[in-house]
Amino acid sequence: MAIIINIYYSGKDGNAKKFAQEMVSSGIVSDIRAEDGNIGYEYFFPMDDEETVLLIDSWDDQYSIDAHHASPMMAKITKLREKYGLHMRVERYVSDETGIPAADRAFIKE
Template sequence: MSITVNLYYSGINGNARKFAEEMENSGTAAAIRNEDGNEKYEYFFPMNDPETVLLIDSWRDQNAIDAHHASPMMTTIAHLRNKYDLHMKVERYVSDTVEVPSSDVKFIRE
């Protein structure tokens, strides 16, 4: 089982992108990727909304998320969210399988 959290950071004047850039350039994102249980931590930029950044954040299980939330990284993230005056929308998904269903395989090009 994995838990994936999609976080949509929104702001004004390019602040969401500046936030993501600072997370990457400061090494904070890399440190989070190295935390035990982190499976994915990647930023994406929606083409139809230049003031939003999507973070796809996947973890092995709830214990890994809880450990991340208790880490010093959360203080850094909160500081940067406040610095760039960002608002968030969150979606949470729990995987039930790691294999692609056979009915979907014909639609996937690797």
């Protein structure tokens, strides 16, 4: 089972993108990706919303997320969110262990 968390960061004057850029350039993203249990940590930019950045954050389990939240890393992230005046909307998903149904595979080109 994997836990996938979508975090939509929104701000003003391009601050969400500046936040994501600083997360990468400061090495915080690399450090998070190296944490035990992290499966993926990737930023995306919605085409129709210049003031929002989507983070897709994936973890092996809740224990890994709890360890991440208890780490000194969270203070760095919080400080950057405050620096850029960001707001967040969060979605949480648990992976489907059965995988993609055969009926849906007909629409996927690999």
